[in-house]
Amino acid sequence: MAAFTFDGSSVPFDSGDSVLLALRKAGTIPGGTLCFAGDCPHCVATVDGVSYVRMCQVSCRDGMTVEPHPVGGAPPLPDGTTAHTAPLQIRHCDLVVIGQGESGSAAAAEAIARGRRVITLDSKQGADAIGIYAGLTVLARSQYGLERIHCDDVVVATGAAEIQPVCTGSDLSGIYTARAAEYLLAHGVDLGTVVAVGDPPPGHASVSGQLVRFEGEGRVAAVVTRDWDGTEHTHPCDTAIVGLGLHPRDALFRMARDLGVTVVGDAAIDATIPPPPQAGTICPCANVTADDVKNVWDRGFHEMELMKRATLAGTGTCQGMACLPHLRSLLADLGGTVQPPFTARPVTKQITFGEISAGAHLRAYPRTALDGEHRRLGAEMDRIGGWWRPWTYGDTEGEYWAVRNGVSIGDVSTLGKMIVTGPDSAELLERLYPTRIAGIKPGRSKYVLILDERGYVLDDGLVCRDGEYEWFLTFTSSGATFAEMWVRDWAESWELDVRILNRTMSLGAINVTGPHAKELLERVGLSDPPSYMGHASAQIAGIDCRVFRLSFTGELSFELHHAIADSVELWRALLDAGADLDLRPHGIDALLKLRLEKGHILVGQDSDFDSTPRRLHHEWAVDLSKEFFVGKAATIRTNKAPLNKQLVGLTMDGPAPHEGAVIWSDGDYNGYVTSSTWSPVTEQSVLLGWLHLRNGELPTEATIEERRAIVSPVPFYDPDGGRARA
């Protein structure tokens, strides 16, 4: 005979038995009033490694392992080796009907007749709705895995649940609701001597009087009732059956009533309010007794929602299916009015980590067209600025000196790039940027800040002019996506006649930098390089490029922008041509070191949410004599306020302090380090950091990580910029 293992013992079962039914047949009965309907929390167990499974809802499988949850404790977390992401199915329809009893079936039939696309869910058929979200979206678990169903309407027809008894001894085993007893009898289970209270199942009579308590040691041995005159009667039994009335199984409706969900049938009935419990456990999930509720009431928590939060009643396994009627009854007894049920929230049943992660994906980080080249060269790749980028090729210092003394190439394809054309293109850019745009000649570029309406720095980049109506803009790697929205939004708001194309993911860019950069580019065909801050079209190694002359490293530099289909060919051509120049690529680690020596800020790292151009020492990038630009009014306003903090350069002997380290002045907090590195060329640590002014003055020195730091002018290296302009 087929069998499963329960708590280390073999339990036989008949085909179609639920685990709980098989256990009952074998004489093993969990404590508490069992409902056999998935409503109560008394039969949860760990089934094949998954905890909080209701044994009454799971069919037996040969060889399955069932472990009871520890008494008074939580089951162990999965060890990580057995967890798996549940399959996800996404469906769409007009109407979801939850529950396929009489009223649910009728609702579905009527909708189908009207031509609506209907999906029905019924836990008895293996499709258990467990949540409704705005959208509308119904979450259900099924044999497929997890289902997310997007729909216009939902009908909740989930019927009603039986009220659990709350009294002394109600946690004994051998107590069943009337429907559960009927179910057991139908499956041939011998219940022995039965005592029923309330509405009994067919064929049984109830004892008279009000239920007072159950008696027994572990298992019920007697039911005690009380007559109207106070006389108690003890009824010996093997099994107690309780028929205390119904309350709507309406959690799905209560969690989504504001979303326009409809409830029908028994799920819409007025709940029976049982007599207020005087003793016993009201909420078996959170182990909340009637005395606990009274104590919380006496402390002033009289609202249902507050009672739920203060006691945690209703927050456990059954989400209030056992306790809610009794809480309402007890609060009505204490306060004189019946309060509405507490709010229900998704999900109604415990779900696994695998189900939670169904359909979830990690954030995708794009890769440049040179990603494979970097990995082939042994680069340590990392997620930087929203992209996979080479942090180092294994010798950051060597990469650094290649830039300072020789020539190096770096992948800067991640830079934001955008083409703007159209008759109003100059007008758009003039309004967007805080510097003068119209004066930029074709073939020339200009460094620009982007400010928001409050005058805070959003991003920086270049504006490059190609023609009267043609522009090429660059942005930071992490700012590109936002920049596109920013530019489009303003263009539409101002109803300007422009064309905008984001080229960030379509164009590659390779930075050729170092004193020998020009020599290297001559070898691959660039005979007439643009002057500093100029740009031109050229063929490099036979590949169409737009060549930008600028410098982020502080050395002679050219950015070669090109179609990403050509990135690998261009990269390899440069490596080949520069082999005898000791050309080597540099990673981001070296690049950040190089740029910090030049004092170039990284927007987002060195800037903060309230960084104005003045605080960043970038007043030179703002022309307040312009008639208008985004952020002008705020800039004028904030410039009137006393300067209270500023991004400054600092130098220190010894190793670089941590980025984020606190800057102390006279023993008090005075700011923090935003960027720091050991500078090989200046043989000191160089830093950028925020310092507060004291009495209108910046301190001249500070303490960082218990060492002296000197406030120093930036750039730290080549302050005249002669090397970049060479």
Added chain:
Amino acid sequence: MLERLEGLRIIANAQALDAAVWPNGSRVFRLAADDVFLLGDGEVHLDDPHAIVELETGFSGMSMEPAAALDWLESTCEWELPGQRPAFAQGAVAGLAVKLWFDETEVFVMTASALAAELEERMP
């Protein structure tokens, strides 16, 4: 495997794109009112002097058998797919920005080349 596509990216005013005559045999993906990705050879004439016409190699794509594609999309696409054929649709699929072309014989899947490796990892 997703393969890099080579076409033209055309940004122009919507009326010019509506009126454009596309080269025979080309595939035209209207990404937005002002935005077309054109796969195919031939010249394009547009009534917009400020149109941006650029070589576009920033997309990668692959053709899938319709049943297999729909099976995959059923577990990765939160929005409702078009029922008519042919049809073009775009949105998040498996957490990535994807463009889909549906006809009777294939579902053509496109994404930014920079995300192609990620998308492949999320495909069956």
